[in-house]
Amino acid sequence: MxxxxxxxxxxxxxxxxxxxxxxxxxxxxxxxxxxxxxxxxxxxxxxxxxxxxxxxxxxxxxxxxxxxxxxxxxxxxxxxxxxxHRPNPVALVQEFRDLKMKVEAQAEGALAKDRQFARRWKRRR
The missing domain is CATH 3.30.70.120 (Alpha-Beta Plaits)
Structure with missing residues (x-):
């Protein structure tokens, strides 16, 4: 528009x-x-x-x-x-960059928890 x-x-x-x-x-x-x-x-x-x-x-x-x-x-x-009313491409790139960093940080946090769980599980066996 x-x-x-x-x-x-x-x-x-x-x-x-x-x-x-x-x-x-x-x-x-x-x-x-x-x-x-x-x-x-x-x-x-x-x-x-x-x-x-x-x-x-x-x-x-x-x-x-x-x-x-x-x-x-x-x-x-x-x-x-x-x-x-088309979006600003520079702002979109920055927004996707921020979103990617946020998702990667969450994934690294989940992976760290998985490693801790795997170590504890091995100890129990």
Whole structure:
């Protein structure tokens, strides 16, 4: 599962239109879409509205934005992959290394107990 960032660069006069479209038609801020936030950055001659969401939902939000005219009548819309939920390979290697050391220590402890048991058993015979 990957995360995507949707950026809409719009004129200052259309800022509220984009925000209303994302919150009402896009559903951002409602209980069904937890973890999606709208960030607005005011530039010199435009406003950049950014939303980070899962890749499966990015198409739906792009559709909402184009239906209200962003990227068609005014402004631009871009969708960029920003992160992936795949595990970090370096962290996995270290985790397996630690786990291997723990299991080997337990095995050596069990083997030492087995040797002590074998010595005692031989003495009894």
């Amino acid at each position: 990957a995360l995507r960032k949707i950026e809409a660069s719009v004129p200052n006069s259309h800022r509220q239109l984009v925000l209303d479209a994302l919150t009402h038609e896009g559903g951002i801020g409602h209980e069904t879409h937890v973890g999606e936030y709208i960030v607005c950055k005011e530039c010199e001659n435009c406003v950049v509205v950014m939303v980070v969401c899962v890749a499966a939902r990015a198409g739906e939000l792009m559709n909402v934005l184009t239906n209200c005219g962003v990227g068609v009548v005014f402004g631009t819309v871009t969708s960029i992959q920003v992160a992936s």
